[in-house]
Amino acid sequence: MHMGIGRVTELILQDGRRAARISCPAELIPAPGQYALASDDSRAPLPVSLSVTDSAPGGFIALPIPDHWMPGLEISLRGPLGNGFKLPASARKIALVASEVLPSRLRGLIRPALSQGAAVVFVSDSLVENLSDEVEAQPLSALNEIMEWADYAAFDAPREAVPGLRERLGKLNQASAWKEAEVFIQTPVPCGGIAECGVCAVVTKSGWKMACKDGPVFALGEL
Ligand code: FES
Numbered sequence: 001m002h003m004g005i006g007r008v009t010e011l012i013l014q015d016g017r018r019a020a021r022i023s024c025p026a027e028l029i030p031a032p033g034q035y036a037l038a039s040d041d042s043r044a045p046l047p048v049s050l051s052v053t054d055s056a057p058g059g060f061i062a063l064p065i066p067d068h069w070m071p072g073l074e075i076s077l078r079g080p081l082g083n084g085f086k087l088p089a090s091a092r093k094i095a096l097v098a099s100e101v102l103p104s105r106l107r108g109l110i111r112p113a114l115s116q117g118a119a120v121v122f123v124s125d126s127l128v129e130n131l132s133d134e135v136e137a138q139p140l141s142a143l144n145e146i147m148e149w150a151d152y153a154a155f156d157a158p159r160e161a162v163p164g165l166r167e168r169l170g171k172l173n174q175a176s177a178w179k180e181a182e183v184f185i186q187t188p189v190p191c192g193g194i195a196e197c198g199v200c201a202v203v204t205k206s207g208w209k210m211a212c213k214d215g216p217v218f219a220l221g222e223l
Pocket of ligand 1: 188189190191192193194195196197198199200201210211212213
């Protein structure tokens with residue numbers, strides 16, 4: 001984990017959400033599934049948790065961002081934090097599944113997945129803009145079929161949606177339900193593990209875990 005200064009260089013719309021290009025030293029750039037905590041001089045009581053949605057020259061693209069962030073704003077960054085995705089090098093059929101409304105946080109996996117020669121399907125009922133021609137888009141109604149096909153799946157889901165996701169996958173046949181899969185859990189991470197506030201607690205098979213430092217990406221079989 002590092003601390004340093006970054007700068008908002010551009011605001012963009014990504015999948016209908018306001019996102020920012022952020023320039024920063026290389027050691028502060030989160031990998032897909034990791035995050036960084038950002039503070040500005042607005043005296044907001046809590047830092048902003050920035051999820052990386054894609055790499056960008058000299059930094060990364062992140063959301064969600066506060067309404068008052070504008071290009072040129074200097075921010076203090078702490079990161080990268082948490083455990084991100086562990087894309088298996090052997091995976092050749094990869095499903096990226098945004099089970100709720102924020103598909104952007106899985107975008108960071110597209111580039112590494114394609115570069116290892118995998119076929120990629122993005123599964124979401126939300127708008128996913130400017131997908132590479134090499135990536136197929138499918139609705140969530142196709143999930144069962146896609147889980148039969150994929151050899152690795154990455155899910156993005158709010159913490160409260162995880163039981164429903166497990167139940168849905170549990171209804172698939174045994175072979176497809178428990179193949180290699182990870183879940184990026186959406187939950188507030190206000191302290192990033194520093195104050196052990198417990199706000200990010202997640203129930204796992206081995207007890208309570210903190211999404212801020214044990215996650216926010218967990219193996220599906222662990223949940
Ligand atoms: S965010 Fe405070 S313990 Fe995880």
